Amino acid sequence: MNAALQEYLNTGHISRRDGTRAKIDVEVQPPTGKMLRDLIQKYQCKHTLEVGLGYGISALWIMGGTEGIPGTHHIAMDPLQGSYFNHAGLTTLREAGYGDRVTFHEEKSYLVLPALVEQKQKIDFAFIDGWHTFDYAFVDFFFVDKLLPIGGIVAFDDATWSQVRRVLRFAILNLGYEVIATADSNFSPHPLKKGIGKIFGHPQLRKFGEKIFRHDLMISDTALGIAAGAVALRKTKNDTRGGNDYIPF
Numbered sequence: 001m002n003a004a005l006q007e008y009l010n011t012g013h014i015s016r017r018d019g020t021r022a023k024i025d026v027e028v029q030p031p032t033g034k035m036l037r038d039l040i041q042k043y044q045c046k047h048t049l050e051v052g053l054g055y056g057i058s059a060l061w062i063m064g065g066t067e068g069i070p071g072t073h074h075i076a077m078d079p080l081q082g083s084y085f086n087h088a089g090l091t092t093l094r095e096a097g098y099g100d101r102v103t104f105h106e107e108k109s110y111l112v113l114p115a116l117v118e119q120k121q122k123i124d125f126a127f128i129d130g131w132h133t134f135d136y137a138f139v140d141f142f143f144v145d146k147l148l149p150i151g152g153i154v155a156f157d158d159a160t161w162s163q164v165r166r167v168l169r170f171a172i173l174n175l176g177y178e179v180i181a182t183a184d185s186n187f188s189p190h191p192l193k194k195g196i197g198k199i200f201g202h203p204q205l206r207k208f209g210e211k212i213f214r215h216d217l218m219i220s221d222t223a224l225g226i227a228a229g230a231v232a233l234r235k236t237k238n239d240t241r242g243g244n245d246y247i248p249f
Contacts, residue, residue, distance in 0.1 A: 004096035005060040014055055014092050024055050028129065028157055032230040033061035035183040036127060039153055039232055040065030045124035046072050049116075049147070051109045051140050052130040053078035056089030058157070062127060063098045074098070075123070077105040077112045078130075110136070113143035123147045126154045134163035141167050145175065148235045153180065155232040160184075168226045168233065169249040173219075174241070177233040184229025 008014050009030065013021045028036075040048065040062060046069055048062050053076040066072035081089055081104070093102050105112045109130050126144045130136060137156075144154050154177075158164050171177040221227045 002060055002064055002096050004092055005057070005064060008057060008060070008092075014057075014088055018086065020086075024057065026054055027057040028061065029184060029229070031183040032157060033058060035181050035230060035232060036061045036155060037065035039155070039181055040069075040125055043124070043151075043153060044069055045153065046070075047075075047123045047125070048072070049075040049123045049126045049144070051077060051113075051126070051128045051144075053081055053089040053104065054085060054129075056092035058127060058129060059089065059093055059098075059102070060096060062125075063093070063096070063101070066101075072101060074102045075105070075116070075121075076102060077107060077109050079106060079108045081106050110139050110143075113140065113147070117143055117146045121147055122149060124149075124152055126152075127157070128154060129157040132158055132161055132164060134166055137164055137167045138170070141171060145171075145235070145239070150235055150237060152235045153232055154235070155181075155230060157230050159226060159231045160229055165221055165226055166249065168231055169221070169224065171233055172224055172226070173247045173249045174245075175239055176236050178236055179225040179231060180234045181232040182225065182228035182230065 004014070008024065008027075013023050036058065039045070045066070048066065050059055050062060053059060059074065059076060063072075063074060066074070076089070078085070078089065081087055090099075090102075090104060093099055123144075126148065128137065128140045128144065130140055141154065148154060154171075156164055156168060159168060159182075172179070225231075
């Protein structure tokens with residue numbers, strides 16, 4: 001484990017650009033970080049991307065996963081890196097020895113990601129942990145999907161947030177992504193959601209249930225495997241939908 005990451009885990013602090021120490025108040029939890037690192041190692045991901053650099057803790061886990069993999073490079077973006085985080089994330093990466101393997105954009109993700117698509121950039125792994133309203137998270141995923149080849153991986157933090165889970169549901173039900181890993185799986189949906197899906201899951205009752213219940217009650221988050229704090233999905237196919245194709249999510 002990198003010394004900078006170990007220091008954070010031991011003390012809860014990292015360095016800012018001005019030399020002062022910052023107590024971390026926004027970061028991925030260790031189980032999520034380990035999930036990111038282990039996936040990158042398992043699938044030998046060379047080209048990684050992150051929406052939301054923050055204090056750089058998730059980036060340390062990601063870069064730790066790339067150790068021993070030749071030709072790796074990380075792209076990160078965060079419009080608040082200077083104004084809110086006082087460049088703590090960039091300082092953390094530089095002090096950890098990863099500075100020359102990171103391209104950073106201090107801009108909003110909805111500006112950076114389409115530019116990467118236009119440049120025909122390809123990535124193997126993405127971590128979405130930016131602004132968590134549905135529209136922002138969905139736009140992040142929309143463009144990340146364009147950057148990922150078949151077999152590429154996208155991970156989401158804060159999947160306990162309903163708006164983030166809605167994006168996950170879309171990816172699985174409409175684009176065929178598969179769940180390959182979760183972390184912080186103590187999250188439990190409301191029992192009503194479990195019960196309705198179980199009762200009306202029977203073929204003879206499903207059509208009736210679909211007429212009176214929302215789709216997320218008929219196919220629960222638990223059934224989809226996304227009832228967790230962090231979820232990683234793997235792209236299984238390219239998007240071949242027609243203009244009218246749509247599965248409620």
